[in-house]
Amino acid sequence: MESVANQRIARVSAHLQPPNSQMEESCVLKRTDCRAKGGAPGFKVAILGAAGGIGQPLAMLMKMNPLVSVLHLYDVVNAPGVTADISHMDTGAVVRGFLGQPQLESALTGMDLVIIPAGVPRKPGMTRDDLFKINAGIVRTLCEGVAKCCPNAIVNLISNPVNSTVPIAAEVFKKAGTYDPKRLLGVTMLDVVRANTFVAEVLGLDPREVDVPVVGGHAGVTILPLLSQAKPPSSFTPEETEYLTKRIQDGGTEVVQAKAGAGSATLSMAYAAVKFADACLRGLRGDAGVVECAFIASEVTELPFFATKVRLGRRGAEEVYQLGPLNEYERVGLQKAKKELAESIQKGISFIRK
Numbered sequence: 228m229e230s231v232a233n234q235r236i237a238r239v240s241a242h243l244q245p246p247n248s249q250m251e252e253s254c255v256l257k258r259t260d261c262r263a264k265g266g267a268p269g270f271k272v273a274i275l276g277a278a279g280g281i282g283q284p285l286a287m288l289m290k291m292n293p294l295v296s297v298l299h300l301y302d303v304v305n306a307p308g309v310t311a312d313i314s315h316m317d318t319g320a321v322v323r324g325f326l327g328q329p330q331l332e333s334a335l336t337g338m339d340l341v342i343i344p345a346g347v348p349r350k351p352g353m354t355r356d357d358l359f360k361i362n363a364g365i366v367r368t369l370c371e372g373v374a375k376c377c378p379n380a381i382v383n384l385i386s387n388p389v390n391s392t393v394p395i396a397a398e399v400f401k402k403a404g405t406y407d408p409k410r411l412l413g414v415t416m417l418d419v420v421r422a423n424t425f426v427a428e429v430l431g432l433d434p435r436e437v438d439v440p441v442v443g444g445h446a447g448v449t450i451l452p453l454l455s456q457a458k459p460p461s462s463f464t465p466e467e468t469e470y471l472t473k474r475i476q477d478g479g480t481e482v483v484q485a486k487a488g489a490g491s492a493t494l495s496m497a498y499a500a501v502k503f504a505d506a507c508l509r510g511l512r513g514d515a516g517v518v519e520c521a522f523i524a525s526e527v528t529e530l531p532f533f534a535t536k537v538r539l540g541r542r543g544a545e546e547v548y549q550l551g552p553l554n555e556y557e558r559v560g561l562q563k564a565k566k567e568l569a570e571s572i573q574k575g576i577s578f579i580r581k
C-alpha cells in the first residue's frame with residue numbers, strides 16, 4: 228500500500244503530468260479539490276496561449292488574484308515549463324498545465340472564465356488585420372473547445388484582430404448552439420489603460436485618478452477615445468485632442484516599432500487583461516457597479532458588434548451602455564470607425580459562414 232508520504236508527493240507533483248484520459252481527469256479534479264481545501268473559494272480560470280509574451284505575465288498575475296482558485300495554463304508549446312514555474316508561487320490558486328490539442332478539452336472542462344491570448348503578434352509594417360490568416364483558425368479551434376467543454380464560461384478574447392476574432396467566436400458558438408452574447412467579450416482594456424496614462428500625462432494627474440471611455444473597436448481609427456467624457460471632467464485644446472486621439476489609436480504601433488520585430492505589447496497587455504478579468508470575476512461574484520469597456524454584441528450602433536462601457540454581472544455583460552453625448556470631433560471619428568469596423572466584422576463572420 229502506498230504510504231501517506233508518497234501519496235502526498237504524487238499529489239503535489241501532479242501538475243507536471245497533465246491528464247489525458249477522462250479517468251485521469253477525474254483524479255485531477257479530486258486532487259484539485261484537495262489542494263484547494265482550506266483556501267478561499269474562487270473561480271476556475273483557463274488561459275489559452277499561456278506560454279506566450281502576454282500569456283506568461285498574465286498567468287503570473289492571475290496566480291496572484293485572490294478570486295482565482297484554479298488556474299489552467301494551455302499552450303501548444305512550453306506549457307509544462309511555465310506551469311512548473313508559476314506553480315511555485317505561494318498564492319492560493321492551484322495551477323495545472325496542458326500541452327497541445329489533445330489536452331485542450333481537459334484544460335477547458337469546468338472553467339468559469341477563459342482568457343484567450345493565443346496567436347501571432349504583429350511585426351513592424353503590419354496591420355492587425357494582417358494577422359487574420361493565422362489567428363482566425365486558431366480562435367476558431369479554441370472556441371470550438373469552449374463550446375464543447377465550458378459553454379457557460381465567460382470568454383475574454385485578446386487575439387488580434389479583435390474586430391474580426393470576436394465575430395468569429397460568435398459564429399462558432401452560434402453553430403454549436405451555445406452562443407450567449409453577454410458572455411463573449413473582446414478585450415479593449417489596453418486602449419483604456421493607454422488613454423488614462425496619456426491623458427494623465429497631459430493633465431499632470433495621477434493616472435489612477437483618470438478614467439477615459441474608449442469605444443468602437445481595437446484597431447487604428449476604430450479605437451475612439453471619448454475625451455469629452457473623461458473623468459475628472461477636463462477640457463482639451465484642439466491640438467491636445469488631436470495628439471491624444473492619435474497617440475491612443477497608435478499606441479499598439481508605438482510598441483510594435485519600439486520592439487523592432489520582437490512582437491507587440493505584452494506586459495501592459497497582461498496588466499490590462501488582468502484588470503479586465505478581475506472585473507469579470509467580481510461581476511460573477513455578484514459585486515454591484517462593475518463597469519468596463521469591451522467589444523461586444525451590441526445595438527448601440529447599426530453594427531452587430533461595438534465596444535462601449537458594459538456592466539459586468541453574474542451572467543457576463545448584463546448591460547451595454549449607450550455612447551452618451553459626443554462632441555463634433557468624436558462624431559466625425561465615429562463615422563470613420565464604423566466604416567472600418569463594418570468590414571472587419573463582416574470578414575470574421577464570412578470566415579465561419581463561407
Ligand SMILES: NC(=O)c1ccc[n+]([C@@H]2O[C@H](COP(=O)([O-])OP(=O)(O)OC[C@H]3O[C@@H](n4cnc5c(N)ncnc54)[C@H](O)[C@@H]3O)[C@@H](O)[C@H]2O)c1
Binds near residue numbers: 275276385414
Ligand atoms: N487585444 C489587445 O489589446 C491585444 C494587445 C496585445 C496583443 N494582442 C494580440 O494577442 C496575441 C498574442 O500576442 P503575444 O505577444 O502573446 O504573442 P506570442 O507569440 O508571444 O504568444 C502567443 C502564444 O500563443 C500560442 N499559440 C499559438 N497557437 C496556439 C493554439 N492553437 N492554441 C494555443 N496556443 C497557441 C503560442 O504558442 C504562443 O505561446 C496576438 O494576436 C496579439 O496581436 C492583443
Ligand SMILES: O=C(O)C[C@H](O)C(=O)O
Binds near residue numbers: 355417480483492
Ligand atoms: O498593436 C498590436 O498589434 C497589439 C495590440 O493590439 C496593441 O494594441 O498593443
